[in-house]
Amino acid sequence: MNLNRLLRMRKLDGRSNAWTLLKSITLAASFFTLVSCARFGHQAPPSFNGTFEGITGDGNHLNISFQQKENRITGYGKLGSRSFSLSAIGAWHGPMSLVFEDGTRFNGQLALSTDGRQSAVTIPGQEVIVKREAAAFPPETSGPFAGKYFTDTPVPIELFLSQREQLLSGSGFVEGKPIAVVGKQTAPLKAGGIALFPDESRIAIKISLSEDGKNMVVNGIGGPFEMRRQ
16 A cells, blocks of 8 residues: 555545644555665664744644653643643654643643654644754753652662753653653642653652752652652
8 A cells, every 4th residue: 555545545634633644644654664674774763852843723833842762752842932841652652741831731642753854743722743943952950850860669760850940851660661750840849740651541740859859759659759869
Protein backbone atom coordinates (compact mmCIF):
# COMPACT_ATOMS: atom_id res chain seq x y z
CA MET A 1 0.00 0.00 0.00
CA ASN A 2 1.57 3.33 -1.04
CA LEU A 3 1.50 6.55 0.97
CA ASN A 4 -1.09 8.27 -1.23
CA ARG A 5 -3.51 5.38 -0.92
CA LEU A 6 -3.08 5.28 2.85
CA LEU A 7 -3.78 8.98 3.13
CA ARG A 8 -6.92 8.65 0.98
CA MET A 9 -8.17 5.91 3.30
CA ARG A 10 -7.60 8.21 6.33
CA LYS A 11 -9.28 11.36 4.98
CA LEU A 12 -9.92 14.04 7.52
CA ASP A 13 -13.45 15.03 8.44
CA GLY A 14 -14.74 18.58 8.06
CA ARG A 15 -12.85 19.69 11.17
CA SER A 16 -9.46 18.97 9.56
CA ASN A 17 -8.13 16.74 12.33
CA ALA A 18 -4.40 17.58 12.33
CA TRP A 19 -3.55 14.79 14.76
CA THR A 20 -5.02 12.06 12.50
CA LEU A 21 -3.25 13.42 9.43
CA LEU A 22 0.19 13.58 11.04
CA LYS A 23 -0.22 10.16 12.63
CA SER A 24 -1.19 8.64 9.26
CA ILE A 25 1.81 10.22 7.54
CA THR A 26 4.14 9.17 10.35
CA LEU A 27 2.99 5.53 10.40
CA ALA A 28 3.27 5.20 6.63
CA ALA A 29 6.63 6.96 6.44
CA SER A 30 7.94 4.88 9.35
CA PHE A 31 7.26 1.71 7.33
CA PHE A 32 9.24 2.98 4.37
CA THR A 33 12.03 4.17 6.68
CA LEU A 34 12.31 0.68 8.20
CA VAL A 35 12.51 -0.86 4.73
CA SER A 36 15.17 1.64 3.68
CA CYS A 37 17.20 1.02 6.84
CA ALA A 38 17.08 -2.72 6.25
CA ARG A 39 18.35 -2.26 2.70
CA PHE A 40 20.87 0.53 3.12
CA GLY A 41 21.98 0.33 6.76
CA HIS A 42 21.03 1.85 10.10
CA GLN A 43 19.64 5.38 10.23
CA ALA A 44 19.24 7.15 13.55
CA PRO A 45 15.58 8.03 14.23
CA PRO A 46 14.65 11.69 14.71
CA SER A 47 14.03 13.04 18.19
CA PHE A 48 12.01 15.82 19.77
CA ASN A 49 15.18 17.68 20.80
CA GLY A 50 14.72 21.28 19.68
CA THR A 51 12.33 24.22 19.59
CA PHE A 52 9.03 24.01 17.70
CA GLU A 53 6.60 26.80 16.82
CA GLY A 54 3.11 27.05 15.41
CA ILE A 55 -0.18 28.95 15.43
CA THR A 56 -3.33 27.61 17.08
CA GLY A 57 -6.72 27.66 15.43
CA ASP A 58 -7.71 30.72 17.46
CA GLY A 59 -4.56 32.63 16.47
CA ASN A 60 -2.35 32.13 19.53
CA HIS A 61 1.37 31.58 19.08
CA LEU A 62 2.61 28.23 20.44
CA ASN A 63 6.31 27.76 21.22
CA ILE A 64 7.76 24.57 22.78
CA SER A 65 11.35 23.58 23.55
CA PHE A 66 11.83 19.82 24.02
CA GLN A 67 14.55 17.65 25.54
CA GLN A 68 14.45 13.91 24.82
CA LYS A 69 16.43 11.05 26.37
CA GLU A 70 15.39 7.71 24.92
CA ASN A 71 11.62 7.54 25.48
CA ARG A 72 11.47 10.33 28.10
CA ILE A 73 10.52 13.82 26.88
CA THR A 74 10.55 17.06 28.89
CA GLY A 75 10.07 20.66 27.94
CA TYR A 76 8.80 24.19 28.44
CA GLY A 77 6.73 26.48 26.29
CA LYS A 78 4.31 29.34 25.86
CA LEU A 79 0.75 29.38 24.58
CA GLY A 80 0.10 33.02 23.83
CA SER A 81 1.21 34.72 27.06
CA ARG A 82 0.76 31.62 29.25
CA SER A 83 3.90 29.69 30.22
CA PHE A 84 3.78 25.94 30.80
CA SER A 85 5.96 22.90 31.41
CA LEU A 86 5.38 19.43 29.99
CA SER A 87 6.62 15.89 30.25
CA ALA A 88 5.82 12.86 28.11
CA ILE A 89 6.68 9.21 27.52
CA GLY A 90 7.36 7.85 24.04
CA ALA A 91 10.07 7.62 21.40
CA TRP A 92 8.10 9.48 18.70
CA HIS A 93 4.55 9.58 20.04
CA GLY A 94 2.84 9.10 23.38
CA PRO A 95 0.94 10.58 26.33
CA MET A 96 1.83 13.98 27.74
CA SER A 97 1.06 15.93 30.91
CA LEU A 98 1.20 19.72 30.98
CA VAL A 99 1.02 22.32 33.77
CA PHE A 100 0.43 26.05 33.22
CA GLU A 101 1.95 28.75 35.42
CA ASP A 102 -1.44 29.33 37.07
CA GLY A 103 -1.51 25.68 38.17
CA THR A 104 -3.97 24.47 35.52
CA ARG A 105 -3.22 20.88 34.47
CA PHE A 106 -3.90 19.23 31.13
CA ASN A 107 -3.46 15.73 29.69
CA GLY A 108 -2.64 15.42 26.00
CA GLN A 109 -0.62 13.63 23.33
CA LEU A 110 2.53 14.22 21.27
CA ALA A 111 3.51 12.85 17.86
CA LEU A 112 6.65 13.51 15.80
CA SER A 113 6.87 13.22 12.02
CA THR A 114 9.41 10.71 10.69
CA ASP A 115 11.69 13.43 9.33
CA GLY A 116 11.57 15.21 12.71
CA ARG A 117 10.51 18.53 11.16
CA GLN A 118 7.09 18.85 12.75
CA SER A 119 5.05 17.61 15.66
CA ALA A 120 1.37 17.30 16.48
CA VAL A 121 0.57 18.53 20.00
CA THR A 122 -2.76 18.39 21.79
CA ILE A 123 -3.33 21.43 23.97
CA PRO A 124 -6.53 22.54 25.73
CA GLY A 125 -9.36 22.41 23.22
CA GLN A 126 -7.38 21.66 20.04
CA GLU A 127 -4.60 19.86 18.20
CA VAL A 128 -1.81 21.94 16.68
CA ILE A 129 0.95 21.21 14.18
CA VAL A 130 4.22 22.87 15.24
CA LYS A 131 7.36 23.06 13.08
CA ARG A 132 10.98 22.70 14.18
CA GLU A 133 12.69 26.08 14.34
CA ALA A 134 15.93 25.63 16.30
CA ALA A 135 18.32 23.17 17.92
CA ALA A 136 17.81 21.86 21.45
CA PHE A 137 18.10 24.23 24.39
CA PRO A 138 20.21 23.42 27.49
CA PRO A 139 18.33 22.02 30.51
CA GLU A 140 17.15 24.63 33.00
CA THR A 141 18.78 24.18 36.42
CA SER A 142 18.16 27.55 38.06
CA GLY A 143 15.54 26.56 40.64
CA PRO A 144 15.89 24.85 44.03
CA PHE A 145 14.25 21.62 42.81
CA ALA A 146 16.52 21.13 39.79
CA GLY A 147 18.81 18.11 40.09
CA LYS A 148 19.06 14.33 40.11
CA TYR A 149 17.54 12.37 43.00
CA PHE A 150 17.51 8.69 43.96
CA THR A 151 16.32 6.34 46.73
CA ASP A 152 18.11 3.59 48.67
CA THR A 153 14.82 1.83 49.42
CA PRO A 154 13.64 -1.61 48.20
CA VAL A 155 11.62 0.30 45.57
CA PRO A 156 14.33 2.02 43.47
CA ILE A 157 13.33 5.45 42.17
CA GLU A 158 15.35 7.94 40.13
CA LEU A 159 14.17 11.44 39.24
CA PHE A 160 15.79 14.06 37.02
CA LEU A 161 14.18 17.48 37.51
CA SER A 162 14.72 20.76 35.69
CA GLN A 163 13.13 24.07 36.64
CA ARG A 164 12.24 27.30 34.86
CA GLU A 165 10.98 29.97 37.25
CA GLN A 166 8.13 28.23 39.15
CA LEU A 167 7.60 25.40 36.63
CA LEU A 168 9.10 21.90 36.87
CA SER A 169 9.66 19.27 34.21
CA GLY A 170 11.34 15.93 34.71
CA SER A 171 11.56 12.23 34.11
CA GLY A 172 12.90 9.14 35.80
CA PHE A 173 12.38 5.51 36.66
CA VAL A 174 10.33 3.59 39.21
CA GLU A 175 11.52 -0.03 39.52
CA GLY A 176 13.18 0.36 36.12
CA LYS A 177 10.06 1.65 34.36
CA PRO A 178 10.02 5.19 32.91
CA ILE A 179 7.89 7.94 34.42
CA ALA A 180 7.30 11.55 33.43
CA VAL A 181 6.92 14.30 36.03
CA VAL A 182 5.55 17.81 35.60
CA GLY A 183 4.62 20.37 38.22
CA LYS A 184 4.85 23.79 39.81
CA GLN A 185 6.64 25.15 42.85
CA THR A 186 3.98 26.21 45.36
CA ALA A 187 6.18 27.41 48.25
CA PRO A 188 9.93 27.90 48.87
CA LEU A 189 10.43 24.18 49.62
CA LYS A 190 7.24 22.63 48.21
CA ALA A 191 5.86 21.69 44.79
CA GLY A 192 2.91 19.80 43.38
CA GLY A 193 2.31 18.09 40.08
CA ILE A 194 1.60 14.90 38.14
CA ALA A 195 3.49 11.64 37.60
CA LEU A 196 2.71 9.98 34.25
CA PHE A 197 3.28 6.25 33.64
CA PRO A 198 3.72 4.24 30.39
CA ASP A 199 0.15 2.87 30.59
CA GLU A 200 -1.06 6.52 30.50
CA SER A 201 -2.19 6.41 34.14
CA ARG A 202 -1.46 9.54 36.16
CA ILE A 203 -1.04 10.24 39.87
CA ALA A 204 -1.03 13.59 41.67
CA ILE A 205 2.21 14.06 43.62
CA LYS A 206 3.54 16.43 46.26
CA ILE A 207 7.24 17.20 46.70
CA SER A 208 9.03 18.66 49.71
CA LEU A 209 12.69 19.72 49.95
CA SER A 210 14.79 19.73 53.09
CA GLU A 211 16.16 23.06 54.29
CA ASP A 212 19.64 22.24 52.97
CA GLY A 213 18.24 20.98 49.65
CA LYS A 214 20.00 17.63 49.97
CA ASN A 215 16.88 15.50 50.46
CA MET A 216 13.48 15.42 48.83
CA VAL A 217 10.29 13.65 49.93
CA VAL A 218 7.82 12.54 47.25
CA ASN A 219 4.23 11.70 48.18
CA GLY A 220 1.90 9.98 45.73
CA ILE A 221 4.00 7.31 44.01
CA GLY A 222 3.15 4.71 46.62
CA GLY A 223 5.16 6.70 49.15
CA PRO A 224 6.13 8.82 50.85
CA PHE A 225 9.66 8.19 49.60
CA GLU A 226 12.70 10.09 50.76
CA MET A 227 15.19 10.75 47.99
CA ARG A 228 18.73 12.08 48.11
CA ARG A 229 20.20 14.63 45.75
CA GLN A 230 23.13 13.23 43.78
